[in-house]
Amino acid sequence: MDYINTLFLIGALLLCASILASSLSSRLGIPLLLIFLIIGMLAGEDGLGGISFDNTDTAFMIGSLALAIILLDGGMRTKVESFRVGLWPAISLASFGVILTASLTGLLTAWLLELHWLQGMLLGAIVGSTDAAAVFSLLQGKGLNLKQRVGATLEIESGSNDPMAIFLTITLVEMLASGEQDVSWSFLLAFVQQFGIGGLCGLAGGILLVSLVNRVKLATGLYPLLITSGAILVFAFANSIGGSGFLAIYLTGLVLGNRRVHNLQNILHVQDGMAWLSQIGMFLMLGLLVTPSEMMPIAGPAILIALFLIFVARPLAVMICLAPFVFPWRERLFIAWVGLRGAVPIILAIFPLLAGLEQAQLLFNIAFVVVLVSLLLQGSSLPLAAKFCRVEIPPQPEPLQRTSLDVAVEGEYEVMIYQLENANWCVGVALRELSMPDDSRIAAVFRGSQLLHPRGSTRLALNDVLCVIGRPRDLPALSKLFSRPRAASYLESRRFFGDFILEGDAELGAVGRFYGFSVPEELVKLTLADFLGKRFGGHPVVGDKLEWEGQAWVVAAVDSDTILKVGLKLASGKPTIPPGF
Numbered sequence: 001m002d003y004i005n006t007l008f009l010i011g012a013l014l015l016c017a018s019i020l021a022s023s024l025s026s027r028l029g030i031p032l033l034l035i036f037l038i039i040g041m042l043a044g045e046d047g048l049g050g051i052s053f054d055n056t057d058t059a060f061m062i063g064s065l066a067l068a069i070i071l072l073d074g075g076m077r078t079k080v081e082s083f084r085v086g087l088w089p090a091i092s093l094a095s096f097g098v099i100l101t102a103s104l105t106g107l108l109t110a111w112l113l114e115l116h117w118l119q120g121m122l123l124g125a126i127v128g129s130t131d132a133a134a135v136f137s138l139l140q141g142k143g144l145n146l147k148q149r150v151g152a153t154l155e156i157e158s159g160s161n162d163p164m165a166i167f168l169t170i171t172l173v174e175m176l177a178s179g180e181q182d183v184s185w186s187f188l189l190a191f192v193q194q195f196g197i198g199g200l201c202g203l204a205g206g207i208l209l210v211s212l213v214n215r216v217k218l219a220t221g222l223y224p225l226l227i228t229s230g231a232i233l234v235f236a237f238a239n240s241i242g243g244s245g246f247l248a249i250y251l252t253g254l255v256l257g258n259r260r261v262h263n264l265q266n267i268l269h270v271q272d273g274m275a276w277l278s279q280i281g282m283f284l285m286l287g288l289l290v291t292p293s294e295m296m297p298i299a300g301p302a303i304l305i306a307l308f309l310i311f312v313a314r315p316l317a318v319m320i321c322l323a324p325f326v327f328p329w330r331e332r333l334f335i336a337w338v339g340l341r342g343a344v345p346i347i348l349a350i351f352p353l354l355a356g357l358e359q360a361q362l363l364f365n366i367a368f369v370v371v372l373v374s375l376l377l378q379g380s381s382l383p384l385a386a387k388f389c390r391v392e393i394p395p396q397p398e399p400l401q402r403t404s405l406d407v408a409v410e411g412e413y414e415v416m417i418y419q420l421e422n423a424n425w426c427v428g429v430a431l432r433e434l435s436m437p438d439d440s441r442i443a444a445v446f447r448g449s450q451l452l453h454p455r456g457s458t459r460l461a462l463n464d465v466l467c468v469i470g471r472p473r474d475l476p477a478l479s480k481l482f483s484r485p486r487a488a489s490y491l492e493s494r495r496f497f498g499d500f501i502l503e504g505d506a507e508l509g510a511v512g513r514f515y516g517f518s519v520p521e522e523l524v525k526l527t528l529a530d531f532l533g534k535r536f537g538g539h540p541v542v543g544d545k546l547e548w549e550g551q552a553w554v555v556a557a558v559d560s561d562t563i564l565k566v567g568l569k570l571a572s573g574k575p576t577i578p579p580g581f
Contacts, residue, residue, distance in 0.1 A: 010043075010049075010051070014039065014040070014043055014284050015280060015281075015284075017039055018035070018036050018039050018280045018284060019280070021035050021039060022035065031375045031376075031379030031380060033279065033283055033342055033343075033375060033379070034372070034375040034376060034379060036279065036280050036283035036284055036287070037283045037284075037286065037287045037371075037372070037375070038287065039284060039287065040283060040284040040285065040286060040287015040288045041287040041288075041290060041292060042287075043284075043287070043288060044287060044288045044289075044290065044291070044292075045288075045291050046291055046292045046293050047292075051288055053285075053288040053289055054289065056289070056350050056353045056354055057354070059285055059286065059289050059347075059350060060347065060350045060351075060354065062281065062282065062285055063282050063285065063286065063343060063346075063347040063350070064347065065232070065278075066278035066279070066281055066282035066343075067162070067246065067278075067282065067343065067344065067347065068231075068232060068235045068245065068246065068249050069228065069232075069274055069275060069278040070275050070278050070279060070282075071159060071162070071246055071249050071250040071253065072227075072228070072231045072249050072250070072252065072253040072271070072275075073253065073271050073272065073274070073275035074155065074158075074159045074250065074253065074275075075159060075249070075250040075251065075252065075253025075254040075255075075256070075257060076253040076254070076256050076257035076267075076268060076271060077257060077268070078152075078155055078156060078159060078253075078254055078257065079257070079258060080254075080258045082148060082151070082152030082155070082156065083152070083156070084539060084560065084561065085148055085149040085152055085153075085539045085541055086148075086149060086151075086152025086153040086155070086156050087152075087156060088325065089153045089157075089321070089322055089325045089327070090152070090153045090154075090155075090156035090157040090160060091156075091160070092321040092322070092324075092325075093153070093157045093161065093317070093318065093321050093322070093335075094129075094156075094157050094160040094161035094164055095161075095164055096317075096320075096321050097157070097161070097317040097318065097320075097321045098125075098128045098129050098161050098164040098165055098168070098317075099128075099164070099168070100313070100316065100317035100320060100321070101124070101128045101129075101309070101313045101314055101317045101339075102121065102124035102125045102127075102128035102165070102168060103121065103124060104124070104308075104312065104313040104316065104317070105123065105124035105127060105128065105305065105308065105309050105313045106120040106121035106122070106123060106124025106125070107120060107121075107124075108120075108305060108308050108313075109123045109124060109305055109366075112301050112304065112305065113301055113362075115359065118172060118175060118176055119176065119358075119359055119363070121172055122169065122172040122173065122176065122352065122363065123305075123363050123366060123367065125165055125168035125169045125172055125348070126165070126169055126345050126348045126349050126351075126363065126367050127305075127309060127341055127345045127367055127370045127371075128164075128165050128168065129161040129162055129164060129165035129344060129345075130154075130157060130158045130161060130338070130339050130340055130341070131158065131162075131340055131341055131342030131343060131344045131345070135154055135155065135158035135338065135340055135342075144382065144383065144386050144392055145392055145393055145394070145395045145396075146386065146391050146392060146393070147331070147391050147392075147393055147541050147542065147543040147544070148541040148542065148543075149327070149331065149539070149541045149544075150331050150334060150335060150391045153335060154335060154338055158340075159250045160247065160250060162246045162247075162344055163194065163195065163198060163244035163246050163247040165344065165348060166244065166246060166348065167190070167191060167194050167195075167244065169348045169351055170351065171187060171190060173351050173352055173355050173357065176352075176355075176357050176358075177355050177356075177357060193242050193243070194242070194243055194244045194247075195243075195244060195247060196243070197238060197241060197242055197243025197244070198238050198243035198244030198245065198246070198247035198248045198251075199243075199247060199248070199251060200243075201234055201237060201238035201241075201243055201248040202234065202238070202247060202248035202249065202250065202251025202252045202254075202255075203251055203252075203255060205230070205231070205233075205234030205237075205248065205251075205252045205255075206234075206251060206252040206253070206254065206255025206256055206259075207255060207259075208230075209226075209227060209230045209231065209234075209252065209255075209256060210255065210256060210259045210260075210261055212226070212230070213226060213227065213261055213262055213263075214260075214261065214262050220263060220266060221270075223262065223263045223266065223267050224266065224267045224270035224271060224274075227256065227267055227271070228271070228274065230252075231249050231252045231253065231256075232249070234248050234249060234252050235248055235249040235252075260406075260412065262406055263404070263406060264404065264406065265402070265403065265404040265406075265414075266404075279343075282343050282347075283342075283343060286343060286346045286347075286368075289346075290346075290364075290365075290368050294361070294365055295365045295368065295369055298362065298365055298366060298369070299369060301366070302365070302366040302369035302370065302373075303369060303373060305366060305370060306369060306370040306373035306374065307373070309339075309341075309370060309374075310337075310339065310373070310374065310377065310378060314336055314339035315333075315336040318332055318335050318336040318339075319332060319336070322335070325537070326536060326537030326539070330388075330389040330390050330391065331389065331391055333389050334385055334386065334389035334391045337378060337381075337382075337385045337389075338378065338382065338385070339374075339378070340374055340375065340378055340379060341370055341371045341374035341375070342371060342374075342375065343371075345367045345370060345371055346364075346367055346368055346371055348367070349363055349364040349367035349368070350364070352364070390545075391543075393496065393542055393543040394496050394497075396476065396479065397479040397480060397483030398479055398483065399416040399417055399418050399468075399475075399478070399479060399482075399483065400417045400418060400419060401416075401417040402414050402415070402416050402417075402475075403415045405469070412471050412472055412473075413469055413470070413471060414469070414470065414471070414472060415443070415467055415468070415469055416467075416468045416469075416470060416475070416478060416479075417465065417466070417467060417468075418465070418466045418468060418478075418479075418482035418483060419463060419464070419465050419466075420460055420461070420462060420463060420464045420466070420482065421462075421463075421483075426460055426481065426482065427460055427461060427462050427464075428459055428460065428461070429459065429460055430456065430457055430458065430459050431454055431455065431456055431457075431458050431459075431460070432456035432457065434481065435481075436470075436477075436478070436481065437470065437471075437474040437477050437478065439470065439471060439474070440468060440469065440470030440471070440474050440478060441468070441469050441470075442454045442466055442467070442468055442469075443467045443468065443469050444466075444467040445458060445460070445464055445465070445466055445467075446464065446465040446466075446467075447461060447463075447464055447465075448463075466482060468482070496543075496554065496567075497554050497556050497567030497569075498552065498554060498567040498568050498569030498570075499568075499569065499570070500515075500567065500568040500569075500570075501556055501565050501566070501567055501568075502528060502565070502566045502567075502568055503528075503564075503565065503566075504527065504528050504529035504557075504562065504563040504564045504565060504566055505527050505528070505529060506527065506528050506566075507524065507525055507526065507527055507528075508523050508524060508525075508526050508527070508528065508531055509523075509524030509525065511528065511568075512524075512549075515551075515568070515570065517549055517550065517551065518549070519549070528553070528563065528566045529562060529563035529564075529566075532544070532546060532553060532555060532563055532566065533561065533562075533563055536555070538561060539561055540555050540558055540561065540563050541555065541558060542555055542556065542557065542558055543555065551568060551569065551570055552568070552569035553566055553567070553568060553569075554566065554567035554568075554569065555567075
């Protein structure tokens with residue numbers, strides 16, 4: 001009993017310390033996951049805690065379960081709309097990109113450490129994929145609002161490339177364990193089996209879970225548990241019949257997050273907490289598992305391998321895999337830099353230990369150093385990289401809070417809470433004068449502690465809190481109406497998009513005459529939407545920029561693949577008033 005209480009005490013202390021230490025992440029610019037990892041190392045065998053933990057079986061089990069929950073959460077938050085611009089580039093990176101990165105890194109490792117080429121390739125496979133937990137956590141934690149093409153590609157890639165790395169690692173471990181020296185056709189067969197079965201199980205499991213959640217009547221708190229347990233069932237089933245469980249659970253989350261699911265927002269809130277708990281627990285455990293003193297002899301070669309991976313292997317793989325797609329060089333550079341390594345390489349490095357392979361401990365220690373270097377170097381520099389590569393766009397206004405009404409109301413209605421700030425144009429305006437989207441209403445107005453019944457003659461005042469009922473599709477229009485970006489954000493938006501916002505259906509000839517620049521005769525009748533859409537490969541996103549005829553044209557609003565608004569920044573940098581005005 002005392003032993004169990006001690007475990008509870010130590011576990012609770014480590015968890016509390018990790019959560020409280022998370023506030024240091026933004027202050028010091030250190031990636032949050034690295035803080036969790038360091039706390040685990042400090043509590044470990046060589047640290048202040050002196051806790052000895054070397055049970056690789058337990059670490060593998062807990063790590064796999066935690067990673068599955070993180071992938072489920074990531075899939076539920078990935079919107080199918082992002083596939084429009086990110087699916088095929090991400091698939092290219094998640095398949096050929098992982099193979100290229102693993103091959104280049106493996107060859108260097110074999111040469112540098114004088115290992116057999118298969119052992120070198122095994123290390124390349126272990127560290128070859130970007131980590132979903134690291135990418136999801138750092139992109140959200142740093143508050144980066146990336147261009148959709150970049151953000152979608154990174155999120156889909158990180159969520160879907162783990163199965164490829166796991167497949168390569170397991171295949172190479174089996175080859176080394178059996179003494180095979182060459183790659184056979186069974187490699188391709190195993191690849192098709194893993195991804196085919198995993199994909200089918202994930203899609204079928206997601207559809208079945210959606211149907212189940214929408215049919216059964218449960219207490220509100222049980223729906224998230226049903227989703228999580230059902231998704232883990234899909235994960236385990238796919239693994240048991242020879243498929244990729246990680247691909248299956250990611251696709252299950254993707255289906256759940258993009259279908260109409262009863263009580264989805266509450267499920268997402270609970271799932272967010274479970275994903276955080278999984279990340280903290282996984283990195284704490286991996287920190288406990290490692291023995292830092294054993295890494296000192298191989299620190300030099302391991303750092304060289306990490307730097308080669310970051311500056312050579314990953315960039316080369318990205319440039320080759322994205323060559324068929326329309327990505328400006330700055331976007332390619334940023335995607336290459338966000339090749340973050342996290343818990344997945346450390347978990348994969350446990351496979352050789354479990355199989356009892358020669359040099360297994362060496363591979364594990366090198367993988368751990370690679371993860372440390374990646375989190376410290378790449379993770380801490382993400383905001384600077386985003387600024388240098390110009391892939392960040394001004395943030396869009398958001399409500400203070402959103403709550404779904406799907407528990408009691410049929411339809412995708414939500415309650416959105418807004419507070420009117422300084423300089424919001426609708427302060428002092430009567431409600432009847434507001435141009436709101438159809439099917440949206442102001443349900444209540446709070447003025448201080450007073451609840452007002454909204455009428456057409458009610459005039460809005462500064463600091464009023466509005467409870468608006470509307471649909472998610474109307475969120476941009478409602479937020480633009482009732483939210484006011486801070487002055488700094490407003491100025492940033494003007495600098496980014498320019499002083500003039502034009503309609504996408506405006507003709508180039510008319511725009512040229514109005515602003516005083518020439519347009520070639522063959523382009524006079526072409527609309528801005530058609531002209532810029534072709535220049536951006538038919539899949540434009542907000543933030544795409546083109547320098548043409550001495551002017552800067554920036555895509556400001558997009559619906560599917562149709563450009564609705566275009567920002568114009570004139571060459572002089574000053575507004576030009578046409579003759580006669």
